[in-house]
Each structure stands twice: as structure tokens, then as C-alpha cells.
Amino acid sequence: MKGLRFARHGGPEVLGWDEVPVPEPGTGELLIEVRAFAVNWADLLERAGRYPGAPEPPYVMGHDLTGVVVARGPGAEGPPIGTRVFGVISKGGAAAEFVTAPVTQVYPAPATLSDAQAAGAAGPYLTADAAILTMGRLRKGEDVLIHAAAGAYGSACLQLCRAYGAGRIIATAGSDAKAERIRQWGADVAVNYTTRDFAEVVREVTGGRGVPLLLESVGGEVLDRSLDCLSPGGRLVSVGASSGRGSQRLRLHTLFELGVSVSGFTLGTWLAHNPELVRPSVERVLQQFENGGAAPVVARVFPAAEVAAAHEFLAARRSVGRTVVTVAEAL
Structure with a gap:
């Protein structure tokens, strides 16, 4: 599969879609086929080498996504296979064709949200x-x-x-x-x-x-x-x-x-170590999406081939709302 990585820190030009193995879902994890992911300020800082605690490159980027559950690891409950989900994956790896995620970090995507909206909603x-x-x-x-x-x-x-x-x-x-x-x-x-x-x-x-x-x-x-x-x-x-x-x-x-x-x-720390702290927020936010009290704002959607432009767009503070990249169209 293809995953978005960089071999060295730098500007958007260091980004590339590399061939990487399809991950295997571990205990309590789901395998998700990614439809879209959002670009965050944290992604820009990671790429530039300015995000505290980020791993050394190369690694697959991305945290916020929407996609479809295609397999389960041992003991994994939660959304069944075929469910469209959205969420924030604290360990990263969402900027890829497939990613594994703990069942506690993804949720059924509301029907009221498009893929682009759902990809940028959770975080x-x-x-x-x-x-x-x-x-x-x-x-x-x-x-x-x-x-x-x-x-x-x-x-x-x-x-x-x-x-x-x-x-x-x-x-x-x-x-x-x-x-x-x-x-x-x-x-x-x-x-x-x-x-x-x-x-x-x-x-x-x-x-x-x-x-x-x-x-x-x-x-x-x-x-x-x-x-x-x-x-x-x-x-x-x-x-x-x-x-x-x-x-x-x-x-x-x-x-x-x-x-x-x-x-x-940081939401990622809570999700990784104390997911119970996030559960009340999940319930309240899903209710707001369903009753129309909130609707994610998407500034622009980029195809995968233009991911560097998506990083530039956000860095230039041109984004009014969420910057999203679709995966399936160009990989």
C-alpha cells in the first residue's frame, strides 16, 4: 500500500507516497481502509522537526481520518466490518491506504457528514x-x-x-x-x-x-x-x-x-492513556452533529497527489475550517 512519509525534516517538498506494508490489526484493533484524512498544524510541525516527542523519520503521518472497517484484530469489538468510521489515531499512520486503530479511537461516522467533513471532525x-x-x-x-x-x-x-x-x-x-x-x-x-x-x-x-x-x-x-x-x-x-x-x-x-x-x-494523550476521559465528549459531539447544533467546516479538499499543496495551504493560514486530503483518487 501507499503511505505518506518523509525521510528528513523540511518543507512540503520532503513529503512522498512510499510503498509500505499493510499493517496487521493487533489485539483490540481494527484495520481501516482510509477514504480521507485531515492535515493538522501538528503535521506541519512534525514534518519541520518542531513537534515535541515525534518519532524520527521516516514514518507514516496523519492522525484524523474517515474510512471503512475491513478487518478486526483479536478481541476487537466496536464497529462491525463495513462500518464507515471517523476518529483520531494517537499513534499516527492515517495518511495511508490502510491503517490500524484501537477500537477506542474510532466511532461510527454520522450519516449527516460527508467523508471530507468526517475526516476533519473528530480532532x-x-x-x-x-x-x-x-x-x-x-x-x-x-x-x-x-x-x-x-x-x-x-x-x-x-x-x-x-x-x-x-x-x-x-x-x-x-x-x-x-x-x-x-x-x-x-x-x-x-x-x-x-x-x-x-x-x-x-x-x-x-x-x-x-x-x-x-x-x-x-x-x-x-x-x-x-x-x-x-x-x-x-x-x-x-x-x-x-x-x-x-x-x-x-x-x-x-x-x-x-x-x-x-x-x-492533548487529545492524543487522553486517547492513548485515558480514553474514558474522551467518551463524554464523543457522546455530546455526536448528538450535536445529529441535531444540527454543529457542522464541520471544510475549507478545501485536495487529492492525494497534491498533499504538499495541502500543507502549504494550511501553513499560509488560508484555511477557513478544515484542510482535507482524499486517498483513493490518486493512489
Whole structure:
């Protein structure tokens, strides 16, 4: 079969579809024929050699996918053979014709979602749900600030915060066009962070108090400035650093001085070691997909032969929603 790999770290030009063995499902695993996979910021950082804990190349990339179950390993229950599934595979390998996955990391794909939507749904929406409710403890009517709301994770946060009864939703994006899109998706206040100081906007909107909940995935200066946006007792939940940079400001005494809490997690770690933490999010998100409370936004779908262009598209921050690659058409 073909699998997407790179032999050395670098730009999109290092990517290639290599011939690799079809994996055998182990105990508690399913073999899935992949229809489509999503491109994440983590994929870009892995390829560039900037993702902590990533294995040394070459290895088959990809985590978020949709496909069809074609075989079961010993003791594997869950979706039967022939079921269309979607999910996030913590060990990777989804950018291939076939991949094995623990039964705890894939779920029957809702009929309401296309393959492209399903491929990009699990990671952003399960992460968003856990950030909002499990870690963020959103209460109905509370104001929320969402960064990078035009992206896959941000748009999922925006939809789910609205569905879960948030108060005013302040959301940031990197252009006027993106700001208009997130306003259409339900943001009460949309901020183009390239032309306005989002911290000043938050203070204006909240009368200087700040927001009780802040959902952050950018890192760097955005994370540093976000600490000025929290109300006393506020909660900041960080799930990534698409900027590739950490904080210069966040220290233990920062929490004491501001009286706030900061938490973070990665969905992959939870899925690999504590899948029971994810199950409530799976149930809530599937319900939202079924009742129309949420619908994954797909920015663009690329054929497998154009996977390098998909990486470039996401890296250029041109994606409004999810960037997806289909597998079957070109391999």
C-alpha cells in the first residue's frame, strides 16, 4: 500500500507516497481502509522537526481520518466490518491506504457528514468539547474568548460554545474576511487581530472585567496577551501552539498575581492513556452533529497527489475550517 512519509525534516517538498506494508490489526484493533484524512498544524510541525516527542523519520503521518472497517484484530469489538468510521489515531499512520486503530479511537461516522467533513471532525470537535466543558467548566451565560476561530479547532469551539449556552462570544481571526465568516457562524464580537488589539477589545466589551473562559491554541505572544483578558477566577485552556512558540510570561507567580487558572491537554494523550476521559465528549459531539447544533467546516479538499499543496495551504493560514486530503483518487 501507499503511505505518506518523509525521510528528513523540511518543507512540503520532503513529503512522498512510499510503498509500505499493510499493517496487521493487533489485539483490540481494527484495520481501516482510509477514504480521507485531515492535515493538522501538528503535521506541519512534525514534518519541520518542531513537534515535541515525534518519532524520527521516516514514518507514516496523519492522525484524523474517515474510512471503512475491513478487518478486526483479536478481541476487537466496536464497529462491525463495513462500518464507515471517523476518529483520531494517537499513534499516527492515517495518511495511508490502510491503517490500524484501537477500537477506542474510532466511532461510527454520522450519516449527516460527508467523508471530507468526517475526516476533519473528530480532532477539533472532541478537543473543543473537552476544552469547553471538561477542562473549561463553561457555565451557561458565561462570556468566552476564542482565538483563531476561523480554523478547524476555533470554528468547532465557536459552534459548541453557542450550542452549550455561552454568553457573549468574542472571537479572533487573521483577516477581515475571516472575521466576517466567524461573525456569520455566531460570534457576537469578531476581532481581526492583525489590525486591532484583542485584549483592548475584550476590556471594552466586558467593561474592564475580562472573560471567565478563554480557549487558546496559538501560543507565543497571543498566549501572553491572553492572560490580560481573564476575569478574576478565570480559566484559560490551551490545546496547542500553532505559532510554534511558547510563553515568555507564564510563570507560577503569574497565576498568583492574576488569580486565574491555566490548564492544557492533548487529545492524543487522553486517547492513548485515558480514553474514558474522551467518551463524554464523543457522546455530546455526536448528538450535536445529529441535531444540527454543529457542522464541520471544510475549507478545501485536495487529492492525494497534491498533499504538499495541502500543507502549504494550511501553513499560509488560508484555511477557513478544515484542510482535507482524499486517498483513493490518486493512489
